Amino acid sequence: xxxxxxxxxxxxxxxAGVSRATVSRVVNGSTTVAEPIQEAVRQAVAExxxxxxxxxxxxxxxxxxxxxxxxxxxxxRVFSDDQVFPGIIRGAAQELEAADKQLVxxxxxxxxxxxxxxxxxxxxxVDGVLFASLHGADPLPAKLxxxxxPVVCSGRPLDGAxxxxxxxxxxxxxxxxxxxxIDGGRRRIAxxxxxxxxxxxxxxxxxxxxxxxxxGLPEMVAVGDFTRESGAAAMRELLADHxxxxxxxxxxxxxxxxxxxxxxxxxxxVPDDVAVIGFDDIExxxxxxxxxxxxRQPIVxxxxxxxxxxxxxxxxxxxxxxxxxxxxxxxxxxx
Amino acid sequence: xxxxxxxxxxxxxxxAGVSRATVSRVVNGSTTVAEPIQEAVRQAVAExxxxxxxxxxxxxxxxxxxxxxxxxxxxxRVFSDDQVFPGIIRGAAQELEAADKQLVxxxxxxxxxxxxxxxxxxxxxVDGVLFASLHGADPLPAKLxxxxxPVVCSGRPLDGAxxxxxxxxxxxxxxxxxxxxIDGGRRRIAxxxxxxxxxxxxxxxxxxxxxxxxxGLPEMVAVGDFTRESGAAAMRELLADHxxxxxxxxxxxxxxxxxxxxxxxxxxxVPDDVAVIGFDDIExxxxxxxxxxxxRQPIVxxxxxxxxxxxxxxxxxxxxxxxxxxxxxxxxxxx
DNA sequence: TTGTACGCGTTATCAT
DNA sequence: ATGATAACGCGTACAA
Numbered sequence: 001x002x003x004x005x006x007x008x009x010x011x012x013x014x015x016a017g018v019s020r021a022t023v024s025r026v027v028n029g030s031t032t033v034a035e036p037i038q039e040a041v042r043q044a045v046a047e048x049x050x051x052x053x054x055x056x057x058x059x060x061x062x063x064x065x066x067x068x069x070x071x072x073x074x075x076x077r078v079f080s081d082d083q084v085f086p087g088i089i090r091g092a093a094q095e096l097e098a099a100d101k102q103l104v105x106x107x108x109x110x111x112x113x114x115x116x117x118x119x120x121x122x123x124x125x126v127d128g129v130l131f132a133s134l135h136g137a138d139p140l141p142a143k144l145x146x147x148x149x150p151v152v153c154s155g156r157p158l159d160g161a162x163x164x165x166x167x168x169x170x171x172x173x174x175x176x177x178x179x180x181x182i183d184g185g186r187r188r189i190a191x192x193x194x195x196x197x198x199x200x201x202x203x204x205x206x207x208x209x210x211x212x213x214x215x216g217l218p219e220m221v222a223v224g225d226f227t228r229e230s231g232a233a234a235m236r237e238l239l240a241d242h243x244x245x246x247x248x249x250x251x252x253x254x255x256x257x258x259x260x261x262x263x264x265x266x267x268x269x270v271p272d273d274v275a276v277i278g279f280d281d282i283e284x285x286x287x288x289x290x291x292x293x294x295x296r297q298p299i300v301x302x303x304x305x306x307x308x309x310x311x312x313x314x315x316x317x318x319x320x321x322x323x324x325x326x327x328x329x330x331x332x333x334x335x
Numbered sequence: 336x337x338x339x340x341x342x343x344x345x346x347x348x349x350x351a352g353v354s355r356a357t358v359s360r361v362v363n364g365s366t367t368v369a370e371p372i373q374e375a376v377r378q379a380v381a382e383x384x385x386x387x388x389x390x391x392x393x394x395x396x397x398x399x400x401x402x403x404x405x406x407x408x409x410x411x412r413v414f415s416d417d418q419v420f421p422g423i424i425r426g427a428a429q430e431l432e433a434a435d436k437q438l439v440x441x442x443x444x445x446x447x448x449x450x451x452x453x454x455x456x457x458x459x460x461v462d463g464v465l466f467a468s469l470h471g472a473d474p475l476p477a478k479l480x481x482x483x484x485p486v487v488c489s490g491r492p493l494d495g496a497x498x499x500x501x502x503x504x505x506x507x508x509x510x511x512x513x514x515x516x517i518d519g520g521r522r523r524i525a526x527x528x529x530x531x532x533x534x535x536x537x538x539x540x541x542x543x544x545x546x547x548x549x550x551g552l553p554e555m556v557a558v559g560d561f562t563r564e565s566g567a568a569a570m571r572e573l574l575a576d577h578x579x580x581x582x583x584x585x586x587x588x589x590x591x592x593x594x595x596x597x598x599x600x601x602x603x604x605v606p607d608d609v610a611v612i613g614f615d616d617i618e619x620x621x622x623x624x625x626x627x628x629x630x631r632q633p634i635v636x637x638x639x640x641x642x643x644x645x646x647x648x649x650x651x652x653x654x655x656x657x658x659x660x661x662x663x664x665x666x667x668x669x670x
Numbered sequence: 671t672t673g674t675a676c677g678c679g680t681t682a683t684c685a686t
Numbered sequence: 687a688t689g690a691t692a693a694c695g696c697g698t699a700c701a702a
Contacts (some may be wrong), residue, residue: 008694009695009696010696016674018672019672019673022671024696024697025697034671052696053394053458053694053696055391055393055696056394057697058390059390059394059678059694059695059697060386060697061696061697066439085421087418089424089440093442097442097448097451100451102441104440105428107429116432116435122384124385235687283563287563287593345679355680356689356691357688359681367688369688372688387679387680391679391681392680392681394678394680394694395680395681395683395694514681
């Protein structure tokens, strides 16, 4: 029982004994239609099970009622148990639901994928584009903005493009974490930094550097890419280079988790010998051994606010150039 | 520098000195166009930066080139560090990318959300719908199928509807896990079951029951909802009811993780006093203390295969009624 | 307040 | 092989 012709505006009009235009008005909530007629139309709509054809509507209104969420897809990272990207998806979905718009999810990992995203978004097939933290200085956001397409980034764009963005106050969060270590008497504080082609990686390292330097303490840095594997490798590197370290700030909880395990394997006790602090506050953080002290970022809220900003932009409003959300230091037992 | 009119087929045609129809043919890869003309058209397309208007195309072709991925959204579950849903998203995205189609993500948690999904999908705004594991006996898949809309479920539909689905062999996976416990000499094997309104929860419990019963062992069951919190509560319940248990099979890694912690807090050693096995093999499983023995399910592959099935269905092919993927017992140190 | 008529950009059906 | 031309379903000036 397939292809039963979908009813069109025309069919509803016939049924209700009015013109297409009137039906269109009722469907779109115009107030200039007499009440009894509205009622008749609504009845016909219900009887026929009429649903507007979005393609036709888009063709004339030039709106698609959908926005794209673009995420970098490193095969291994985006959907490991890192909760950052899922959190952003969820926040965006919530906000779009309220606005009755669709979420088109695009992964832009491979060059082919990136090309595809570019084709799709520049083709104006969406009303706006929300970029989740990109790698390097991707020129696409600026390109879209130049085309007049609403764009918002999650995380400050690295190429300095003048694109509205939402982010958490990375430096402040890291500063609080490192201060906490210092206040706890730690003096040889290392860091496992995030990837230096992502703004979150860069800023968290900056926060570390500024804070230890201001305290007159030495810098000890190893670089990872936010994953557990990289965290373990970085921790081994730090232990080899600085066997006397007494604390580690890791730029992600996953790296912190792996670092704790590596420390234990090396015979160091956490936090007695080495204190560890992470960043993110993923759910697992409360279940590590010992439970992880970490900097919580409101990741779902980031997705929501970014989407809200985008919707306002798409509605033609002026928006603030940046929206910075606060972080919170969650003190558990690892530091 | 905004709204610069997008070039249309008409503009390209003028530029290339041919008709709209010819440009359309070239753009859509028809072979019946003379080579030199093809070249001229392609040049014009490139110069003008022409991109087809999808709405116009959809209007006439009746295809949208997008499919919907519908997920239940329990505020807490879908995007916690459970990797099931992100994994399905990723698999679907990969497969759709290859097919050059878009992924429209819809969360159907609230009644309002569910209603929205229904409106959108029945409105034929997508070429097909992939449902991620649903709660209870949702009538929507069957309703869509009755409308002739291609539908595939991830996980067997609970209402017995005749919808094609993909799933892993839950019972076989659980059986292997419980057997492993029995082979290791365990005789008082409890389970922390998943929610009994989801097919994965039901089947994993079935697998447990069948296996322990076949071995002449007693059943000890507590029910959770796949989350850590519920796992901890269930473990406490089991300890209270059956203090002499010597093994636990948990229907998710998150619950297994929490169970291990609860066991330790109760003074039981894992695996010496109580062996623990989970289900999923999320990344964290390798990093728990001790590392978790678990049943791995190929979750990304599930998303891929489901999407592939859906695409074939949308292409008018006949497809097999079900596709069952194998699981694998990953033996680590908890059992 | 309601209806008429046009146009949105594309593909498909015919002729040629 | 190519070009007119008619849909596709809707929103909206404009007319009544």
